[in-house]
Every structure is written in structure tokens, then in C-alpha cells.
Ligand SMILES: NC(=O)c1ccc[n+]([C@@H]2O[C@H](COP(=O)([O-])OP(=O)(O)OC[C@H]3O[C@@H](n4cnc5c(N)ncnc54)[C@H](O)[C@@H]3O)[C@@H](O)[C@H]2O)c1
């Protein structure tokens with residue numbers, strides 16, 4: 573496929589701006605200029621994430637409060653429209669997936685290669701940093717990851733949640749033959765199930781109280797499903813090597829940990845609760861490692877490979893597509909249990 577160089581952008585762009593709880597306004601904003609090591613990306617597709625929905629409905633997630641007008645959206649793909657002075661000019665026109673974060677690159681965590689833990693991180697659509705429900709964004713050139721033409725704009729955008737799953741597989745030490753329990757069959761749980769299969773897991777159990785969500789997991793890599801209301805997840809037999817919580821539900825974490833066998837690993841991905849009881853003697857007596865995942869470091873190359881090689885299918889997650897004038901509908905689409913992933917195409 574030949575790539576065409578986009579015409580130089582105008583000086584302003586349309587953006588969907590969250591100006592209050594459940595309030596969005598279309599604004600004309602200045603198109604940002606790329607810094608010396610940045611690129612300007614013309615946005616092609618943006619996935620709607622649960623965190624966007626939380627900010628929209630509640631105006632906050634924990635200590636992160638939307639105090640000023642902010643653009644939501646952090647799962648995105650697009651095409652490089654312009655480059656900063658120190659970036660290879662031949663990249664203009666390249667299709668890219670954006671890794672939506674700006675670590676400082678100088679602190680101890682960045683230097684140690686754990687830039688997701690950078691205390692000075694600027695992350696898209698996390699107050700006060702604007703996200704991508706708009707026509708153009710800027711990003712460091714090396715966080716604009718080139719994608720093959722075989723990959724759709726939607727799939728390239730959804731490399732972001734796949735990156736969470738790749739980080740989770742690495743933390744969980746999933747290898748060929750592993751057994752894994754995943755709590756939650758929302759987008760993250762579904763993508764985690766696909767990633768687990770791609771990493772070679774032999775047994776993939778997915779729990780979700782919603783029957784429709786649970787059954788859908790079977791088409792995305794789950795080898796077994798379990799209703800956590802009707803059945804005791806902790807009694808899974810045999811026990812699993814790995815438990816991933818992708819629900820954020822306290823009972824899911826408590827029962828999931830007890831489903832893990834000796835020397836197993838637990839990775840907490842779901843968020844939303846602090847300070848609740850855990851089955852400590854089970855963790856202690858079986859030497860289970862319990863850890864969390866906070867986004868990702870260096871996952872796009874692996875995620876691109878998983879999709880380009882056909883091991884993970886992200887296109888099949890997409891259940892709705894909306895333009896900039898219908899971002900509110902995109903953010904409310906999760907009220908339909910049949911909805912899995914909505915995409916905003918910023919036209
Ligand atoms: N740590 C990170 O870096 C990171 C990144 C992205 C998302 N997240 C978090 O991951 C979680 C999942 O994201 P999502 O978009 O898929 O959310 P989601 O709300 O769409 O899905 C959660 C699912 O969990 C199910 N659930 C509820 N109670 C359960 C129980 N007791 N047992 C099993 N399943 C249960 C729900 O029915 C739902 O299907 C959220 O908490 C999100 O904030 C974390």
C-alpha cells in the first residue's frame with residue numbers, strides 16, 4: 573500500500589472537551605506544535621476506556637480530579653502529520669500507534685527502565701493532561717510506534733489496553749502450559765485472556781457474574797468460564813498458577829487468590845478499592861507472590877507483533893464507532909451489556 577503525505581494541517585482543530593461532570597463541548601483549539609523530539613499525529617481512532625467513563629461521570633478517579641476543562645481519550649492511533657526538528661522527516665505520513673505517556677526520562681525510575689513509575693509522568697487524559705478526542709496530538713517520536721498496513725486504525729488504537737495485558741503476562745510469568753484465572757470479562761479481561769493464549773497458557777478460566785460477558789470470553793481464548801455468584805471460585809480444581817484480577821471487585825480478589833496453588837502469582841490490574849482483607853495465610857503458606865500492574869513499560873513492540881502475527885484479534889472487540897459530535901454517546905455506551913469497546917473517530 574502506498575502512503576500519501578497528508579496536506580499540512582490548518583492552524584486550529586476540533587476537540588471534544590470535558591468542561592464538567594457529564595458535560596462535553598466542541599471547541600476550536602490551536603493545533604499543537606511538535607517539540608524538537610516530538611511528532612504531530614493526526615488522530616485516526618481512539619478507544620473509549622473505563623477511566624474516560626469514570627472521569628466523565630464522576631469528575632475524578634481517586635485523587636485525580638478534573639479541575640480544568642480536559643480532553644479525554646488515551647487509546648489512539650493515527651498518522652504522522654509533521655515532525656520536530658530532530659526527527660527523521662521521512663516519518664511524515666507514517667501510520668502509528670501512540671504510547672500515550674511522557675515520562676521525564678531522567679529520574680531514578682526512568683533510568684532503571686521502569687518509566688511507568690516515573691513520579692513526573694504526564695499521561696494523556698489524566699488531569700491536567702489533555703487526551704486524544706481531537707484531531708491532532710503531539711507525542712515523543714519514539715512513543716509513536718509504526719504499525720504495519722495490515723493493521724486497522726482501530727486495532728492500532730487498542731494496542732494500548734493490549735499493552736496492559738502484555739505487562740500483566742510478564743509480571744505473571746505466563747509461559748507455555750501455564751494455567752490462569754482471570755476475574756472480569758470486560759475489555760481488559762477479554763484482552764488479557766487473548767494475551768494469555770498468545771503467551772501459551774494452556775488453561776484459561778474467566779469469571780464474570782454477567783452471563784453474556786462470561787460467555788463471550790469463550791470466543792476470545794477462555795477455555796473455561798465460571799459464574800462467581802453461583803460457584804465458589806476459590807474451590808477451582810486444580811488450582812491455577814496465576815490469578816489476574818481484571819474486575820476491581822473485592823470478592824473477586826479474595827476468592828481468586830485462594831484459587832492459586834503453591835508458588836503461584838497474583839497480578840492486580842483492576843482498581844478502585846483500598847484496604848480490604850486478603851487471605852494472608854494462604855499467601856504465606858503457599859508462598860504466593862501478589863503484585864500489581866500500573867500501565868506498562870516497553871510493551872508496544874510485543875503488542876504490535878501479537879496483532880500483526882494474528883495471535884490477538886483486537887478488531888473483534890469493537891462494538892461501536894462515534895464521531896467527535898457523539899463522544900457522550902460513546903462514553904455512555906457501556907450501559908449496554910452487549911457493548912465491549914467503543915471507538916471515537918475524531919472527525
Ligand atoms: N492497572 C492498570 O494499569 C489498568 C489499566 C487499564 C484498566 N485498569 C482497570 O482494570 C479493570 C478492568 O477494566 P475494564 O475496562 O475491563 O472494566 P469493566 O468494568 O468493563 O469490566 C469489569 C468486569 O468485571 C466484572 N465483575 C464484577 N464483579 C466481579 C466478580 N466478583 N468476579 C468476576 N468479575 C466481576 C464485571 O461484570 C465486568 O464485566 C478496571 O478496574 C480498570 O480501571 C487497570
Ligand SMILES: [Zn+2]
Pocket residue numbers: 621622623646647732733
Ligand atoms: Zn485505558
Ligand SMILES: [Zn+2]
Pocket residue numbers: 675676677678679680681682683687690691692693
Ligand atoms: Zn522519570
